[in-house]
Amino acid sequence: MFPSNSSETGRDPWAEDPSVPGGSAPRTGPAVETDERPSRGPRRLRRGGSARRADDEADADDEEEEPPVEVRRQLSLAIGGFAALLGLGLVVAAQTSIPGHRLPFTLVVLAVQALFVLVWTMVTRPPALAVVLGVGAVTAVAADVVAVRSAEARLAPLLYLAVGGVLAAVLGQLVRRVDRVRVTDSLRTTATTVLGVVALATLIMLSRIPAGTQTIAVCLTAAGVALTVARVTDAVAAWPRLAPQVPRGAAGVVGGAMVGTLISALLGGYLVTPFTPTRAAIIGLVAAVVAVLADLAVSYAEAGRLMAGEVPSVWAVRHVQGPLGGFAMAAPAAYLMCRLVL
Incomplete structure (x- = not known):
């Protein structure tokens, strides 16, 4: 007698029902909601929405930008003239020592x-x-x-x-x-x-050092020329502006230091030993750079006081502060360079 073979024999009871398309069994429990939603494509911007808001913010930023401070040409020329006279007076007085x-x-x-x-x-x-x-x-x-x-x-x-x-x-x-x-x-x-x-x-x-009087002549000449050229250049073209609130330009600062160095090198060719054009150029470069940077720092400080709302002081006093600070800082620089280079 042969054993009877049933259609269910050898079949995995957990296998999926082939009658169901896709190979998934029908759900018998309650329906479970999911957070997935069918995509509906990109949403359109509402009229007057974020695009218009970005335009409004750009307009507000443009309104907040303040125009740069105007450069007063006559004032810059007057300050440059004061720097030239102050340097000339100190150089001539040093020759009497x-x-x-x-x-x-x-x-x-x-x-x-x-x-x-x-x-x-x-x-x-x-x-x-x-x-x-x-x-x-x-x-x-x-x-x-x-x-x-x-x-x-x-x-x-x-x-x-x-x-x-x-x-x-x-x-x-x-x-x-x-x-x-x-x-x-x-x-x-x-x-x-x-x-x-x-x-x-x-x-x-x-002035008590053997080469000190000549060092004073070289350094103060370089500082005076640098300050004068920087201010005159600002009167002609204060470009590029270092800051909108400061009426100074980078061309004047750099050009003043370069011209001051050139004049000191030319002056060094006419002085006696131990001066040479190279040594005079080095000493003059340091003095010129220190002077113009001190003058520029005074301009920044003045702009900061005005932005803070402080009441400005007397007109003439405020504008001679820069050259005075430049020569005051150039004096110890001249002493140190005389000791180090000569």
């Missing part, structure tokens, strides 16, 4: 120091203005006396005097409670006022 007869040059430097203190305090308006003004004047006189009377022509005594002057000015500002609140904010301006007058006194110290 000889051993045992330095009083004329010292008086000229003292006058420039007094102008520096007056201008810087009136523009920056530090707390306890009278104290800072008095300390700056006393420091200037003391620095000139030390520069003339010291046994050796070194910067160390002037550095000690500068530190003492800054400490005296800060302590004077701490006396009153009203001024005490602003001491931290005005520390930089107070230190700049005192250090500036001491920096100018290095010219007297430099």
Whole structure:
């Protein structure tokens, strides 16, 4: 007897029913909703939607942009003329400095120091203005006396005097409670006022070195030419603008430093040993770059005060601050280059 073969024999009970198309068994449980939705294609932008909003934001950005500050040509020419006269006066006065007869040059430097203190305090308006003004004047006189009377022509005594002057000015500002609140904010301006007058006194110290008078002529000529050319170039074409709020151009800054270096190299060819055109060019380059950068920093500081809403000081005082700062920074640079290069 043969065993009967059924149609269900050897069939996997879990296999899918071939009668169902696609090979999937019919669902017997409740229907389960899913988050999947059939795609309906890209949505169209509503009228006046995000596209119009982007246009409105672009218009708002255009309205917020402020036009650059106008460059006043006559003012730039006047500042350049003042820088040329100041440099010429210092160079000519330095030629009168000889051993045992330095009083004329010292008086000229003292006058420039007094102008520096007056201008810087009136523009920056530090707390306890009278104290800072008095300390700056006393420091200037003391620095000139030390520069003339010291046994050796070194910067160390002037550095000690500068530190003492800054400490005296800060302590004077701490006396009153009203001024005490602003001491931290005005520390930089107070230190700049005192250090500036001491920096100018290095010219007297430099005149005591054998090649110092010639170094003063080269460096201050380069600085004066650089400042003058930079301002005149700004009057002609202040381009490219370094900042919209600052009426200065990069062409004037770079061109002034280059012309100042060229003039110092030409001047070095007519001076005696140890000067050469190459050494004079190196010394003049440093002095010219330091001077124009100091002048540019003053312009940025002035723009910052105007943007902060501070009431500007006297017109003439504000605009002679740049050349004064340039020559004050060029003086110690000339001393250092004389020691290093010559």
